[in-house]
Amino acid sequence: MSQKPFLRIDNIRKRFGPIIASDGVSLEIEEGEIHSLLGENGAGKSVLMSMICGMVRPDEGEIVFKGQSVRFNSPREAIRQRIGMVHQHFMLVPNLTVAENYILGQGSALRVINDMDKVHARIRELSDRYALDVRPDAIIEDLSVGEQQRVEILKVLFHGIDLLILDEPTAVLTPQETDRLLSLMGDLVKDGKTVVFISHKLDEVMRVSNRISVMRDGRVVHTVNVGETNARELARMMVGRDVRMELPRSPEPPGRIVLSVENMTCRAETGLPAVRRVSLDVRAGEIVGIAGVSGNGQTELSLALAGLLPVDSGRVMLNGKDITGLDPARINASSFSHIPEDRHKHGIVVSMSLSENTVLQRYDQKPFASRGMLNRRVIGEHTRDLIKRFRVKSRDENQAIGALSGGNQQKLVVARELARNPDFILVNQLARGIDIGAMEFVMEEMLKQRDSGRAILLISTELEELFAICDRILVMFHGEILGDLPPDRTRLDELGLLMAGQTEQPALAG
Amino acid sequence: MAQVNQGVRETVYPQAAQPLYRTLSQIAISAVTPIAAVLVALACGAALLWLNGFNGSDIVTVMIFGSFQDMRSVGEILLKATPLILIGAGLCVAFRCSIWNIGAEGQLYVGAIAATLVGTNFDGLSVWVHAPLVMLAGALAGAAWAGIAGYLKVRFQASEIVTTIMLNYIALILTSYLVTGPMRDASAAYPQSARLIREAWTPRIVSDMRLHIGILVAIVLAVALYIFLQRSSRGFALRVVGLNPHAARYAGMQVARNVMIAMCISGAMAGLAGAFEVAGVTHRLYQNISPGYGFEGIAVALLAGNNPLAAIVSGGLFATLRSGSEVLQITSQVPQVLVLVIQGIVILSVVAFAKLRDILRIVA
Known part of the structure; x- marks a missing residue:
């Protein structure tokens, strides 16, 4: 040289x-x-x-x-x-x-x-x-x-x-x-x-x-x-880092199947195929993670599950009921909660108050509304309760949510979604853009949900997040599910290879 | 009320009930900015007049106080305020839903046409039936006209800014056609419709003044729309759709339905304003029944910060300025173009102050 x-x-x-x-x-x-x-x-x-x-x-x-x-x-x-x-x-x-x-x-x-x-x-x-x-x-x-x-x-x-x-x-x-x-x-x-x-x-x-x-x-x-x-060494270098947290695994074996996706295919907004024949099951009392480099169809998978993107083929079953292609209102009403990837786009209305954001889905349902009018007293009490339980740092429930830090916004979204008493929780990027304290808090909250028998699908590009709380990890690459691994750190390089699209070990000179 | 720390990890912030104080400060900001906007604009206008060799200091007194000479002139201001409040309050609803309805002028005309049709027919009804029927006809026609643009938007994603402007032309030309053709009063030299039946007229408040009960209807409806937007479930959904349509969809709201509702409410208000112009003021349909209330209503809503309650005040303010500029022309030989320039400055200043107010709101 x-x-x-x-x-x-x-x-x-x-x-x-x-x-x-x-x-x-x-x-x-x-x-x-x-x-x-x-x-x-x-x-x-x-x-x-x-x-x-x-x-x-x-x-x-x-x-x-x-x-x-x-x-x-x-x-x-x-x-x-x-x-x-x-x-x-x-x-x-x-x-x-x-x-x-x-x-x-x-x-x-x-x-x-x-x-x-x-x-x-x-x-x-x-x-x-x-x-x-x-x-x-x-x-x-x-x-x-x-x-x-x-x-x-x-x-x-x-x-x-x-x-x-x-x-x-x-x-x-x-x-x-x-x-x-x-x-x-x-x-x-x-x-x-x-x-x-x-x-x-x-x-x-x-x-x-x-x-x-x-x-x-x-x-x-x-x-x-x-x-x-070789590829294996590179994969380890790429993803290898200390996992900061090890939280307790579920003591109970998972229960019945809550969410079942069969051969789902859908396209991105650009019209290009994004999710290719994905099948997966999430059982009660289980957190299933989906790892992958962003842009491999995770966004479209979660939007399609939530009814925000049309499903081209395949089926989504929730509690044995077919929810494929239903509108978001009906999906929301079927014990389905969704902590979205893009908080500012989907999750909250930044200029509205915490109170208004907590009733985003239930603004026209009892007890938050009666005879077409908002019941502001009940909404306020409910929001104050969530603020307290989830330790959302805010002036009061009338403050605009946009004035809070990202972590506190996310806590409120998590609080809202959990308060809706779901059987299934779809989470895309649980801890994106939030501080360590808030991250730890929302992760512990997810584990509590799991232990109380809820089924959780956690999509994340952060391996740490997945390792910390998942019971098993699927890898998504190019719109397909490539593998199903236990959250075992010794198999990190295998995970890295799958994330890079390699299903079998390449024979390369060392 | 102060609260002791409850947890070790984080401070619990006082959750005292402050809404009243906060509401008052918000109202204060809402009220002060329009007045400041007008004062700044008038100062600019005064400077402009002075540069052109007129007595600049007169402008403030003439434009604001010149039209408050007696009860009758106050009545005339309120008469002008009626359509401005109706349209402004209606547009507040549309704008809060991020629907840019620029077609209030056309919706007003269609409302006026429908009111004329109902008001010139159905002889023999009592005033208790006929007058409200005329108002209803105007409102429905305005809603339907706006609904066309709303449908084109939700079905074909056609920009409502373009479609409502185009529908304005159609409504104006339709009016011209009707008063020169099928609806023309053959006995009149000037193109105009037949006179409305007496029972269809909007009742006056005082018998010897032109002011009719439309101003009361306008105020009641503005208050009702305020309550609708702030307190009802539907109003909440409209606001969410306006602020973040993605979040609205995520939350399960029907974006298209809310867009249609916002569009039709603003159209109904403009149509009602048209009905009042015919049934309350002219009693006949003319080609130029509105001096641009539909467009001025946009500025009214803007100045009101899209708050229907504040639209009552800003509608009154615009009506005062409109009367004042008429007085200014008559009393001081100021050319009409200059008066138009001053009106333009008022609107520009209003826009600037509206922005300033939004900034203040965030800070407050």
Whole structure:
């Protein structure tokens, strides 16, 4: 390897409010390599790369590119230094053509438009060279996701770059498109470019990389040559951490089946398949966890169970009753409680009071309403009771819920959902965005619910959360349930492999 | 009342009953901001007049006090306030549900047409039957007209801003067609409908003033809508849908039904305002029966912070300014364009202060 690294990142730190996204990251990228960044959600991969390409400015630390210390104020400055990034969310104007998207913000628009023929010619030339199949006059919104991604990659090449950063490029691709992308990365390297590939899919990373860096909690914990490691080791590095809590398992064996999902299939709002023939059972007195990297169909699974997303095929049975495709009002009335993933979107109305938020589902039912009018005294008493029992820190029940901390908001949501006396509780991200104290509290509350015979399905991207309270853990990958494991820490790497989509142990050189 | 700490882990916050104090402070904020908005606007208007060579200081006295000369002029202000309060209070309900009904003007016209149809027919009914029937007809017609836009929204996701504006044109042109064609009073030189039957007229409060009981109806309905929004289950659902439709769906509320209800309530109020214009003021249908009450009603609701109770005050304020600007034109030779500019400044200032009030509410 050369003396001076192509790109050197030295002790970068970045905070967003209380969240530390980069906690002193150091990383070196060699010229002409494919360097993969591996890590769970929130490990800090995307933020780190956004700092290299000028989207985000680091608080501390240094970035040295081609031997020079650089500090970009915008992606355009990074492009000028020949660093380009393709983001997970495409940055294209949907109703413009490919060529028009490329010249946006490029110097004098009038001059460029006069040169439109040259722009088209150059796009065709690059498209042919890398077999990208991009037509310069195609309108973006007519293109498939895979095509749009090639348009994005070509855009970066069009501007001329030496370092290409791809942020989770395969997340939206079909297997065939993925193969194509991986071979394109090889072609780019042959042309003297350097590629940074962000992913959490082990097999892809193992296939294309020269070196792999694993990130965890805002730091690079390991950088290895691909020949010196294997998928199992990488998985352990990726997820391995101390589980902070061990809470008591259920003393009783689980009882009857409360929720039963049979071969359920549904699509995301984008129309793409998201949940593929999922079957699972949750019994009374049992907490079943679903682990997985986010974006593998967990959101759609929970929305479909709650009646917020149409089910394409399959059945959902609750207490032996078919609830498939019922509207949320009926599902809510069938002993079904739901602690939603996105609290601010679904769970609460931020500008309304705690009282109003506690009766969100039962605003027209006795005793909270009679003869069409809200019974404010009863609602107030009920809310005060929940505030006290769940130790929600608030001024009073008339305070807007948006004024509380995330943990206290979540406590109120949990309190509301448990107060509805459910048989089944669907939880998606129990402890997202809340402090340790509140987390411990809501987890203990879940265990109490389990011990009193309720059936709980806990979807989470936080392994800690799952290990702490689940009786068994299913792994969801690409819309399918891949495995069913006990929450046994010794099988952590097996879990990691399943989360990365590997159902059997790959035979790789150690 | 203060409370001792009950647990070791966390402080129990005092749960004293503060609602009265808090309600009062909210009302104070609601009341002070509109007045401040108008004062700032009038100050700007005064400066504008002064720059144009008029006596700027007159503007405040003329626009606010000029129209309060005697009981009769107060009656005229209340007459103008009637449609503004009705429409403003109705729009509060729609806006609270995040339904941007810009079509109150059209709904007013359709209400006026329906009121005219009922008021010119059914001879021989008593005033106790005929007058309320006219009001009911206006309200139903307005609700139905708004319901078209509501249906297009829930069924085809058509923007109600666009559809209600387009329905305004249809209603206005329909009125023109009717008073120049099928409903025209053949004996009149000017395009207008036949006169309403005496029993269909909205009863006056004092026999020698034009002011009719519509103002009382408007105030009662505004109070009723306030109670509906704040205290009823349905009103609660409307507010949740308006603030967070995702949470509404999660909670099992029927978003489409609530949208239709909010739309129809605001339409009914505008339709009723149209009925009162015909049955209470002109007693005939004309092409230009409304001087833009439907649009001014939007500003009334905005100034009221979408609170129907406050719409009574802000409706009265806008009526006062409307009368005042008429007086200003007559007494001081200020060109009408300048009066329009001043009215525009009032509305801009109202919007700015409405935003300021929302900020204050959060702080309070």
